[in-house]
Amino acid sequence: MSILIQCLISGISVGAIYAIIALAYTILFGTLKTANFAMGDIYMIGMFLGFTFYVTAALPFIVALILSIIITVIVLLLLERAIFRPILKVSSLYLFITTIGMATFLRNAAQLVFGTEAHTFPALFGSTPIQITDNISIMPQNLIIIGVAVILVIALFIFMKKTKTGLAMSSVSMNAFAASLMGVNYSRITVITYAIAAALASIAGVFTAPIYTVTTTVGASIGLKALIAAVMGGFGNSAGAILGGVLLGLIETLGATYISSAYKDAFAFIFLIIILFVRPQGILGRKSIFKV
């Protein structure tokens, strides 16, 4: 029983990480209807920037966090302006392929810049686990991440529902053309959406750096899992991203503990494939009809 509870706790901890990055994917897809495969590597860049500022440059944590958010946002906005936007005008399939290429490029270029060795990022509040009972414990860093995830979700929700920009984003997500006729500045919304996505990825990167060691390959696996989580929950649906993230974390942890740890990565995909084949719009997604 205590094993099960421990599994649930670590599953939710991992799920919270997936959920933050899944939110980044989902806000991009929900608003602009584009899937950016490279978000995992944007997350990795955020992580490395956080590491550079916090550990190498020994800046205070909050400064390191803000700097890494700003730089990550600038990087993604430059990529958007220089590459993604012109390609989207040609075809959204091409954009998807481009982001796959971009992901591979960023990952391997980062390896050339930062090297292949893994760096450790000290945990913010120490690395002694908090004992709940004798056999059940949780790392302080994981608690922080769960807290950050909750704050981000609430902040994002308020932003989307209460601010003018958020409402404009919702209208773009419903019908971009009609929204622009109503006076919504589409390219401004695009920039804001990308900025939010980059900020989310970067926050996730800095806060999860103590849990995963800082390597260039971390973005590939975590980013892919987060994309799976976003798709599972219902692509473009923020609540779905959270649900998908937590669900995926639980499935992985439970599967690895009770079935086989060698196949840990397979469970996520098997579950994804089952969901896509049974309910292609995701768990909470609304069905889009594209039949005759």
Place this chain on the structure above:
Amino acid sequence: MRDMFRSVKLRTKIIIVIAILAAILVPVIMRDNRYYMNIFINLAIYVILGSSMNLLIGYSGQISLGTAGFYGIGAYTSVLLVMNCGVPFPIALIAAVVLCFLVGFVLGFPATKLNFIFLGLSTAGINTIIYLIINNSQFTGGASGITGIRQVQWFGENMNKLQYYLMTLAFVLVVLFICFRLVNSKTGRALKAIKGNQIAAAAMGINVNRYKLLIFAITSAMCGLAGVLYAFNIRYIQAEAFTVNNMSFKILTMGIIGGMGDLGGGVIGSLIAGLLPELLRNFSRYELTIYGALIVIILRFMPRGIVYPIQLGLDKLELLFRKKQKEPAGTGKEV
């Protein structure tokens, strides 16, 4: 059948004949250099892989990040059949290709109904699952793979590299011919319609899912064939060769950079993507960086692929050539 070739320009026919002659003659001249022969064989295998991806993306608008999985299924099926069951190579090859076709068909049933984002993700998933099974099973030799794969026999003797290359080239030509027939037929026209506008195509009575499924299964079989040829050339296979991040991505690059929806583009793209790592041997650690950059740059600056500017150049040359021919007769000025 003759009608079909009539649509091909004389210029293209000349280029194809020259290309085939070069593909036969250059390796025959260099047959003593094992290193170069291996490169030629790999390039031929890449052409099969790249053409399969080109067919999938360029003609049916689908995407697959699971091609390396089928490549692996082909390699492992044929090797296990030959090594463990003593099946002759040709039968093992056919069995592997048929198996890949069937797996592609079964997985394609639900997969082809998804849009390209979900399709990309679920095919990456299928690839990862195949990789994990290969890497963790006893019968595939686990992570250390299978070594000492028997050489292919030719009239009771082991095939040398040149013979193996010519066999591979024969498969390449057969595959390209099948692709050519496929895209210049009723199926090809239906695919063009689907790629243009899926809903309109369905409204015209085209069974969209059937055609997508067909192409998905055929490209899976092509990857399987490439896998068989790869395994019996290198004679050592390992799960690492069939991952999403390396191989599937490489195949994607091959299919795209030449020019999507153009068989020649697929071939040229595969050759370029295949030759690059050989040319940049000292920079092998940059390989994937370069592939990633290639995809981004090509799609950003020439979305029609590398062949398109070449075609434009040839068009201009032809025009110049024609004008010169006509000028003495004075017809050029009258018009």
